[in-house]
Amino acid sequence: MMAKHILEKLAETNPECEIWWDSSPLVYGTWRKKLLASAPEAKRAEWEAQLNRLFDPQTVAQTGEMGFRGVTTNPPLCLQALQDDPAFWAGRIAEVAAQMRNPTVEAVYWAVYLEVVRLGAEQIRAVWERSGGKYGYVSGQTDPRFVTDFDKMLTQGLELARLGPNVMVKIPGSKEGYDVIEELTARGISTNNTTSFTVPQYLACMSAVSRGLDRARAAGVDLGKWRSVITHMSARLGNIGDLKAEAELRGLSFTNEEITLGEMAVLKRAYRYGKANNHPSKMLQCSMRVTDEGGSASSLHIAAIAGSDMVYTCPPGYIAQLMAAEDRLPEFDAKAIDRDAPAELIERLRRIPYFRKAYDFDGMQPKEFVSFGAFAATATEFAAATRKTVDFVARVLEDMRADNAA
Template identity: 30%
Template sequence: MSTSEELLAPLARAAATTPTALWNDSADPDELRRSIEFGAVGATCNPVIAFTAITQSPDVWVPRLRELAAEHPTWGESELGWQAVKELSVTAARLLEPSFAASGGRNGRLSIQTDPRLHRDAEALVAQAVEFSQLAENMIVKIPATEIGIAAMEEAAFRGVSINATLSFSVPQAVAVGAALERALERRAAAGLPDREFGHVVTIMGGRLDDWLKRWTSQHRILTSPGVLDWAGVAALKHAHAIFTRRGYRSRILSAAFRSHLQWSELVGGDLVISPPFDWQARINENGIPAVDRIAIPVAPTILDELLTLSEFRRAYDEEGMAPAEFGDFGATRNTLRQFLDADAQLDALVRDVIVPAA
């Protein structure tokens, strides 16, 4: 490592010295600009993120929503709200165009999420994914990692959509998505379609796996050693990354849903994407968390052995711990889908209050 690299803040040092890519877990343009200074080469948006970004900038979005309502007098709250989400995403995508060009499309991506209300309809997910992919050249589209969603991912990827799996918390989900994306690439080759860099990523929301296991152990009155459950998501991410590397999958694992710096520091060194919220990025830098290659260092045997005593962790960790038909009923999936659906409802209510204010 050169002297100049040693002087870099941890996030920038990891970006400069390892294949690990930093993305920002928000499409808020101000946050994204600051994150790019830390080395970010991608960003993401979902209903929760979009609702938060819009409510934090009422000076921008209240007049814009009124303009949209005037321009489209027949649109309802949902159509107006999703138009705002699309505009927010396109603005963020422009900030990432230099990274997109420099990486040949592997990075520089803005993730936009399909409407969670479509989660039961594969054809609707594919159609919306194709629509969203055309908003910007560097758009990557999130589809839920359920049995229905994975079928939609394969078809959308075959049609040329760059994919980011969401509602994904486990190794079996990630492996099923990775395999589906490989099939899509093989189908494209067999059909003579153009070969290009799609930048596909497969998210594991590690912190939400931790959250679910904490709730599950509480429900079952199971006591674990303090701190052990904070390693569950990290263990799943390391395991999935090792499988992807061994199989040569052309998609990358993405770490999201931060609960501690472990979901960055334990993964540095891998050819994967790490997507912390901006505040986590700032705290990692402020606290000087070392940017050390730790991706191949296994979770301590005492921790992993205790985690493996939990049947619910084994479902999430073992490659065959769940069948695709079970993905949608996994506790973390249900809880997060409900949160996404609730954010959609909140966005509808926000638009309603703007275009039909109380008398």
């Protein structure tokens, strides 16, 4: 009997849940090859079949089918694609620069990022076509350095949307970002709300989407292939923001499992609100972790919400961790999404201002989103990673100019 991948088992808990690939499709082949090279001999053939079912470009081209139902990318992940095939991208950067009247580093960088998104979208467009626009989207993100610049984000969002019908635009969870999401939605453009962690952000996103849909319908915009997802950056909420520091100052301590349950409580609250209000946006779970110690393993970031119809976007490293621990992971319970965290735990967590901001419906006002600990830390990290991508382009241009001068 064919062994199922752990993510295939998760997908079986709800036929409407979706497993996505969290990186460019362009790097999947190289990553797959490296993972199989390190696989236990007894599992290599099994893993190869599983990874082929998740994504095989030839199968996609021929049948329009793949195990992943979508893809998320961002400018930092673009660097992985460039580093995966530096010779190709050095040549492409040179071509892009040659076509520009004033090839500044920033202009070339953005054009190259658009190219990475475009090529990725083309690679899985057959999935989008076969599903009638339900699946097969590639999320392309506006520059993380401009999270409060409405005009810049809107301009870049429209550029991304023009790359192909299966490009979904990723916009950050700032006040200005939600204004952009409303505007893009009003034009029938699919969106992915990223850099988002809290119930107030998710409510702001749903409200922005609803306003945009009202405007689109009033203007007669075709919404037949429109989609919206709202990202919960789970482990980042509990581990890179202010939760632990604020807990320590109040004499409180939480285990890693309790922190994860708190993160999932935030996600479940937003998920249930959306369901209760029949909102068309889907919640998207990312930033998951695997705990593997003492002979047993778990990943509460997916196990605690099994049975939902959410999107799970999984980066290469996380998938590898799941596969390495597959024999020690418990079976998924399709009713997990309906279970709440212990009331006592939520009560203790709510003694922390940071958690109240994330969990309470009125925990923050939109103008506060960018100063929330997890948002500020993630935006800083993503901006730094984007600068590394820009520097990759800069070095290629420097080498090109040096060669021309020689």
